[in-house]
Amino acid sequence: MYVAExxxxxxxxxxxxxGVSLALPPGTVTVLVGPNGAGKSTLLRIMAGGLPPSRGRVLLHGRDLAAWRPAELAGIRSVLSQSTGLAFGFRVEDVVRMGLPRHGVAEPPAALVAWGLEVVGLADAAGRDCTTLSGGEQQRVHLARVLVQLKATPADGRARYLFLDEPTTGLDLAHQLLLLDIARRHARAGGGVLAVLHDLNLAAQVADTIVALDGGRVVAEGTPEAVITDRLLTQVYGVDLRVNQASARVFVLPVAG
Structure with a gap:
C-alpha cells in the first residue's frame, strides 16, 4: 500500500x-482532478518522493518514503512527468534504456526496450533521433521508459506503482485511449496507478477512485459517479454544466451558451 498521511x-x-491524506490500493487507478493550482501535481510529486512535505509523511509498503534508497525506490514506482526535455539527440531506444537499473535486470535489456516501444506503438522508431519526433511521440517514448523501469526489476511480490502527471498532454485521441488502457492493464496486473488528469471524461473512463482537490484540500473522493456531479463542477470549477450518464460511466458534455 502507498499511503500519504x-x-x-x-x-x-x-x-x-x-492536510491531505490519500491511499493507493494495489489493483486500482486513482485520478486527481481539480482546477489549476489545486495542488494535484505537488501531491503526486510528494508521493513519488520528488518533493518533501512540510508536514506529514508518505508510507510505501509500511516504510517511510524517506527511508527508501533511490535505487530501491526506482524499482517500486516510476514517474511520467508533465514534460521531459532532451538537450541532446538521443536515439529513441537509448531514451527508453535510461529506465533500466544498472544491475539486476529481470530480462535482457534489448528485450525490455523492444517490449516498451511495442506497448506504446513506437516499435518502428527505435533508431530515430528522439528530438525529431512530435511532442506526442516523445511523450510516448518517455511512457515506454517508465514502463520499462518497473518491468526491469525482478518480481518480489510487492505492488509496483505508476505515477502519471497530465500524461495525455500532446497525445491524439487514439493514443490517449492507449494510455488509459495501459494504466488499466497495469492495475489489473496488481499494480497501482496515480494520475493527474484535466479531462474529466477520461478520468471517469479510467478511474476506480477520483480525488478532487481545490485550494490544496480534498473536497471529494469516491467513484466517478459519486464525485463528478453538477455540484462539483459548480463548486470547484466555477462552471454551470450538466453531468450525464451512459451505461455505468458519467460524462460531461460542454455546450455553447
Whole structure:
C-alpha cells in the first residue's frame, strides 16, 4: 500500500497542500482532478518522493518514503512527468534504456526496450533521433521508459506503482485511449496507478477512485459517479454544466451558451 498521511506543503509563503491524506490500493487507478493550482501535481510529486512535505509523511509498503534508497525506490514506482526535455539527440531506444537499473535486470535489456516501444506503438522508431519526433511521440517514448523501469526489476511480490502527471498532454485521441488502457492493464496486473488528469471524461473512463482537490484540500473522493456531479463542477470549477450518464460511466458534455 502507498499511503500519504496528513500531507501539507508550503512554498513562498503560500499553502499549496493542507492536510491531505490519500491511499493507493494495489489493483486500482486513482485520478486527481481539480482546477489549476489545486495542488494535484505537488501531491503526486510528494508521493513519488520528488518533493518533501512540510508536514506529514508518505508510507510505501509500511516504510517511510524517506527511508527508501533511490535505487530501491526506482524499482517500486516510476514517474511520467508533465514534460521531459532532451538537450541532446538521443536515439529513441537509448531514451527508453535510461529506465533500466544498472544491475539486476529481470530480462535482457534489448528485450525490455523492444517490449516498451511495442506497448506504446513506437516499435518502428527505435533508431530515430528522439528530438525529431512530435511532442506526442516523445511523450510516448518517455511512457515506454517508465514502463520499462518497473518491468526491469525482478518480481518480489510487492505492488509496483505508476505515477502519471497530465500524461495525455500532446497525445491524439487514439493514443490517449492507449494510455488509459495501459494504466488499466497495469492495475489489473496488481499494480497501482496515480494520475493527474484535466479531462474529466477520461478520468471517469479510467478511474476506480477520483480525488478532487481545490485550494490544496480534498473536497471529494469516491467513484466517478459519486464525485463528478453538477455540484462539483459548480463548486470547484466555477462552471454551470450538466453531468450525464451512459451505461455505468458519467460524462460531461460542454455546450455553447
Amino acid at each position: 496528513d500531507i501539507s506543503r508550503r512554498a513562498g509563503g503560500k499553502t499549496i497542500l493542507d
